[in-house]
Amino acid sequence: MVLSQKLHEAFKGTVERITGPRTVSAFKEKGVLSVSEFIIAGDNLVAKCPTWSWESGEPNKRKPYLPSDKQFLITRNVPCLRRAASIEEEYEAAGGEVLLDDEDNDGWLATHGKPKEIKSDEDENLPSMESLEISEKSSTKPVSSFKEDEDDEDIPDMAEFTEYDNIIETDPSTYLVAHEPDDDNILRTRTYDISISYDKYYQTPRVWLTGYDESRMLLQPELVLEDVSQDHARKTVTIEDHPHLPGKHASIHPCRHGAVMKKIIDVLMSRGVEPEVDKYLFLFLKFMASVIPTIEYDYTMDFDLGSSSN
């Protein structure tokens, strides 16, 4: 499974190197974007939803077919108040007896307590191109955040050092935010940096997710899967190198993006709406919301597509 994904990546990389970027528009015919259409759609997203911005990323990862200051789009610190995984588990629980807003917040804990479900799901799954390379790992070792990495037991735990008495700060003007998780729902809020790159092979945008816990410490990409619709979590969401940033990030695999966008465009056109290419990313982000339903990014913005009624 891992091998097949690697082979596919190698194949994709080679194709990307030897083929030129798309220059002719096939937006309505295939649901894909040319490079210049991606820039037009990105400029419009940044103008209408100003929490998004263009960035240039790592200089050594820069793609020559994109302007150096418009390599990818990013919006940072997007809240995710609930785990998509736990919502679905609650929904599936018999008769909906688990309340979403249960005072004890049992629903939150349920995701961590049900590793078996994931396992059985995995056993049934045949390896496929879209499979996750991490799925086998996650069933054999506990998933934890980076700071608690089990391989690094010999790292001195700074929390055990208590000689920080040279910091004496008694300041009545500092508002101390409660840090006990039970006190405050907000502390269960994760945040996400969401970025959109241009995938030259599939000629579509591609979404990348970087997750942080409630104290803004990096989440292992595996934990990000709790915030992805479980229909997609171990199939279309993969963990790969980001094309413009260091490190591994969770990404929604773009192999079906063109086809789905084509369907959305067809539906619009059958209603007599002539879709415009600069609105592509608004449509695209609405479609992404089915994959990451609890991450609250700017997709809800009203946009005018002509005579559309949504």
Place this chain on the structure above:
Amino acid sequence: MVEPNTKKPLLQFAPMQSSVDEGFWHRLSSLKLNKLGIDDSPIPVLGFFAPCSHPRVSNYLTLLSESLPSESSEASLIPEPSHGNRNRCSVSGILYNTNTVESFHALDKQNLLKEEARKIWDDIQTGRAVEDCSVLSRFLLISFADLKKWSFHYWFAFPALMIDPPATVVNLSPASQWLSKEETESLSAACNEWRGSKSTADVPFFLVAIDPNSRATVRLLKDWEACQSNAHKILFGFYDPCHLPNNPGWPLRNFLALIFARWNLKSVQFFCYRENRGFADMSLSLVGEALLTVPQGWKDSVPNAVGWELNKGRKVPRCISLAQSMDPTRLAVSAA
């Protein structure tokens, strides 16, 4: 200590919080290996922040790989601020990266914080903070990068000058309640224009002048004198990364110190500017009045400062292990 004002509630500020992007540690590691070696002199760094952009979460001071100077040998060791990005208001900071865990612990944190506070105070005294207000929110970062284990120990401080006795607050409420409907609409439009213009989008401290016809304009701090003549109300505005409904964020602290030291005001109407999804949100933004009863002598020496970031409520450093994405042997295994 018993002033009449102590009956009024103290103005309490929500601390600034840090967020470090993985790319920052990657670039620090390669800088350390390829350029700095064992040189552990302090490095100028840039942090980025933006006003709160969602009613449920505060924004953070974020460090990215661009926060560090470029690795190429001819480049200077000072990172270049990128101007005009509304989601990246630059804040200058300093990084003390030690070579051993022992020297990390041995750093005199109290003094390092004092040193940064003194820089802020100097910029207030000389008037530089009025010309370039970004210097009001300096930060300090101490770290130990364990490149054998790919783990990073670090601790942020956001120096805040203490006003003694502390400021009290009256009438803190959402801007939309504090102002009239016409003023709210006008201020909202003026703020969106300020944030939309490349030359002012990342200027985090500003003045709001409201004329008798309820028309609001946003001005630079250096226009304070000019605003006096025709303004009906003047608010001291700042980009507030905090989302809490009853507390202004940390940047207001040094701003109040500036306002008091420079213009000697005893009562300051402040405006915590916040956004929702990138646009001015006047019900999330706050307006309040801070009352200062500071004795004259306060200005004669550098005020005390606070600001070490808590880690889950405790005064301890943070640690992150990036072995999974940085350790070559692990990368080789996962790539096999």
